[in-house]
Amino acid sequence: MAKGIKIYNKPAGGWGALKAVAEAVREEMGLSTHTRALLQMNQPDGFDCPGCAWPDPEHTSSFEFCENGAKAVTWEATSKRVTSEFFETHTVSELWEWSDHQLENQGRLTQPVRFDAETDRFVPVSWEEAFSRAAEALNNLDDPTQAEFYTSGRASNEAAFLYQLFAREFGSNNFPDCSNMCHEPTSIGLPKSIGIGKGTVTLNDFEQADAVFCIGHNPGTNHPRMLRTLADVSKRGKPVVVINPLRERGLERFQDPQSPGEMLTDSATGIDRAYLQVKVGGDVAVFKGIMKSLFDADAKDMAAGGSGLLDRSFIAEHTVGFEALKSDIENTDWDTIIRRSGLPREQIEALTDTYASAENVIFCYGMGITQHRHGTEAIQQMANLLLLRGNMGRPGAGICPLRGHSNVQGDRTVGITEIPNEAFLSRLDKAFGIKSPRAHGHNAVNALAAMRDGRSKTFIGLGGNFAVAMSDPKIAYDAFRSLDLNIQIVTKLNRTCLLTAHETIILPCLGRTEHDIQETGPQSITVEDSMSMVHASRGGLKPASDELRSEPAIIAGLAMATLPETAVDWKTLIADYNQIRDKIEAVFPDFFDFNERIQQPGGFRLRVGASQREWDTPDGKAHFLVMSGTDEDDGRDDTALTLTTIRSHDQYNTTIYGLNDRYRGVHGRRDVLFANRDDLADLGLEEGDVVDVRSGDRVLAGLTLVDYSISRGSLATYFPEANCLVGLDDKDQESEVPAYKSIPVTITKAEVSL
Structure with a gap:
């Protein structure tokens, strides 16, 4: 081993x-x-x-x-601090050689700093000077569209709303967002199917579900609180079915730390009733296989005098496109389904039996579905499958996208989008007396391309670690270093901070755990979870430094410095966040009585039309949508290996807490490649060999092979290290999410230099 x-x-x-x-x-x-x-x-x-x-x-x-x-x-809430003495001791060139874990592990930033090229160091700067320098660079642009406004999903509704207001008054709709790297296929694909780019279920629906399908996600690491919900489903005797390339412990067995019985007896709850290890990129083939099997079983039931397995009354009343879908499925042959999915027909048919015998079914999915070349279409095929049996808009049934960062969905709800509609912009303009730009802006991929090509000159990051999270890091690093301005609004030092432009400024902000005191007293912010529940959040800790400012206050400071003739009363908005929420309510009607409803314990749920079988599509119907073929591999040879990126258990997105991945048995390292032992045998390799991974002319060198329970033809290694294998053009064709989980590769023994 x-x-x-x-x-x-x-x-x-x-x-x-x-x-x-x-x-x-x-x-x-x-x-x-x-x-x-x-x-x-x-x-x-x-x-x-x-x-x-x-x-x-x-x-x-x-x-x-x-x-x-x-x-x-x-x-x-760490006790570690990054002070001016730290930057006096370490040059940027030195810090660049540190690992991402080492950088963030230094602790909380304590004061604004700017990069001084002469000394190769960050030096302290006052907030006023920082805002002035940023404003000068922004106002020196030839056009406002040369500015990119990036948002992390950790930003609150209040901060995100002010951020998009600032950018739009400035004149830009360029909003590269972390959604563009994860669930954009949900935001793009589901509205065409069911009229909204969000999930349709609530937590209570899991208590009424007769079956739950977990597809392309790993709750044990990425959303562990979900494990208790899945365990409760299993304890009720209802099947939890898993479709995932890797065996993940959190989808197999769970010991609830809050259950004295399980902890004291060292017992656990079994989660999965069935675990199908689909080939990476074979998800659409599975969905089409289930639909094909379902159509066959439905026809047999009807021929035997039954009422069939489809919900025909629902289909007739609520949907369009059924016949086109049925024709596509009938013309999809089993050989293709089996070859692409990597699953035998009998397993898919057994899966169909489970689905058809359950009255109410929930489909849960994560980035194992979205981050592919056909992620948008895969989600629509899932929606097709649910619609066939009316599993949408009734208790215990629906679709459940598993969002990553805590407010990535809320940021989009309050206006962080590069493709705003006219109704929203008109309400925004009326509420503030501004004139927003109408031309669509840049998503993450387009923003990086514009920076590479010199079409964008400034970048403001509201949280996150954009250059590390994005595909093609070589392009990202070079692009940042060519900018006129790089501003990072963060709590900790990260690699994107070190990509020094002509002017580079780090603005340290309060964390969510900390007191936010403004002119009218303590403030609360709000977030929206993955089930459209909006609730308040108020930190209780003393800030890491007296010089920290809240994200809303930093945004307002930048706006007032950049827009001296601004029509927005920024000072009033920052003095009392209730004023921000009043404006959110004015722009987004679903937030009616925002300040009153947020006082309710647990908050309130935003309207999700599809949950009530109200389809907010142009024709008021849910749509069956056809995808041509099952070819996630875009014509690649069936025998090619396909690599998926994964997160370790000591990691959240680009933040590396440590070097262990406990459930997968990895300790003290991240340079590993998980592989199927039969694939290794075919290649003449074995566990412990050091290999190089290639995708075209891209190379990730020096990974150690680990024999792991993963589907044939599939490999896995860690994000973001493997981003170097993903080109900027390797993306979902509709949403443009980078295809982090669909990388065609070859592996060979590492070249050892003597």
Whole structure:
């Protein structure tokens, strides 16, 4: 067995999770009183977890957080500090050689700094000078569309709303957003199917579901609080079906740290009833196989005098496009389905039996579906399958996209979009007396291309680590260094901060765990979870530095410096965030009575038309949509290996908390490549060999092979290290999300230089 690899046989959660939380607290907080923050997380009068967007239950427990949520909080509420002395000691050239983990592990930024090219160091700068320098660079642009305004999904509704207001008054609709790297296929694909780019279920629906399908996601690492929900489904005797290339412990067994019975008896709940290890990129083939099998079973039932397996009354009343879909499925042959999916026909037919015998079904999916060349179409095929049996808009049934960052959905809801519609812009202009630009702007891929080509000259990042998260890092790094201005609004140092432009400024902001005190007193912000619930969040910790400002205050400062003739009363908005929410309500009618409703414990749910079988499509119907073929591989040879990127258990997006991946048995390293042992045998390789991975002329060198339970023809390694294998043009054709999980590769033994 390779160095640092040890088989993990225990369930997800349990004592391992509690130990990891204790270690994170000890490492980051020490004996600090900040540990009380964990008890405030996801509580009605506390702050929202800065990690994933899984919703809070109606009745919260004494502690309502998971292992990775605790890591996110301890990482933010750390006692470590990055001061001016740190930057005096370390040049940017030196810091560039550090790992991403080392950079963020230095702790919280404490004051604004700017890059000084003469000394190759960041030096302190006042807030006023920082805003003035940023304004000068922005106002020196030939055109406002040369500015890019990036948003991380950790930004609050209030911050995101002000950010898009600033950019639009300035004259730009360029909003590259973290959604453009993850769930943009949801935002683009589902509206064409069901009229809205969001999930249709609530947490209560899981209590009424007769079956739950988990497709292309790993809850044990990416949204661990979901495990309790899945365990409850399993305990009710209802099947949880998994379709995923890798075996993931969180989808197999879970020991609930809040269950004394399970913890004291060292028992666990089995999650999966069936686990189908689809080939990477074979998801559409599976969905079409289920539909083909369903049509066959429906015809047999009808011929035998039954009523059939399809919900014909629902189809007739609520949908269009059924005949075209049926024709496409009938013309899709089983040989193609089996070859592309990597699954035998009998497994797909058994899956169909489970689906057809359950009255109410929920489909959950993650980035294992979206980050492909045909991610948008894959989501639409899932929607087709649900619509065939009326599993949309009734209790216990629907579609559940699993969002990443805690407010990535909310940011989009309050206006972070490069393709705004006229109705929204008209309301925004009326509310503030401005004239927003109408031309569509840049998404993440287009923004990076514009920066590369010199068409964009400035970049403002509201959180995140854009250059590291994006595909084609070589292009990203070179593009940033050619800019006139790079502004990073962050809590910690990251690699994008080190990509020094002509002017580079780091503006440190408050974290979600911290007090936000403005002119009228303590403020709260709001977030929207992945099930459209909007709720308040208020930090309780003393800020890491007296010089920190909130994200809304930083945005207002930039706006007032850049737009001296602004029509917006920024000072009033910042003095009282209720004023921001009043304006959100004026622009977005679904936020009616915003300030009143946010006082309710647990908040309120935004309207989701499809949940009530109200289809907000042009013709008022849900649409069956046809995808030609099943070819996620875009014509590549069937025998080619396909690589998917994954996150480790000590990681959240680009943030690396540590070097372990406990559930997959990896310790102290990230330079591994998970592979199927039969594929290795065919290639004359074995576990422990060091290999180079190639995709065209792109190379990721020096990975150690790990024999793992992954589907034939599939490989996996960590994001963001493998982003170097993804070109800027390797993307979903409709949403333009980078195809991080659909990389054609070859592997060979590493070349050793003597």
